[in-house]
Amino acid sequence: MIAISVNIAVGAGSIIAFAGFMLGYAIAWRHRGRYVAQAFEEATKPEPTTLVIGDLETRFRRSQR
Structure with a gap:
């Protein structure tokens, strides 16, 4: 009788x-x-990127894909 109760308790605990x-x-x-x-x-x-060439400044979005 005790062995059955222990087995049930161990199974329930698992x-x-x-x-x-x-x-x-x-x-x-x-x-x-x-x-x-x-x-x-x-x-x-996309991150905004600024490109400056001489006096010309250009902003564009760069995709990282």
Whole structure:
């Protein structure tokens, strides 16, 4: 009788530990996705560039793609 209760407790503990791990992994994956999207957006944003040749000043947008 005691052996069955111990096995049930160990099994339930394993399930709870696995559920906690998966929850943490899902939260971390979601944060990673947000960080990657934000970094990609910043990296692909066109930057204004000023080119000065003699007295002529030209402003244009440079794409980083």
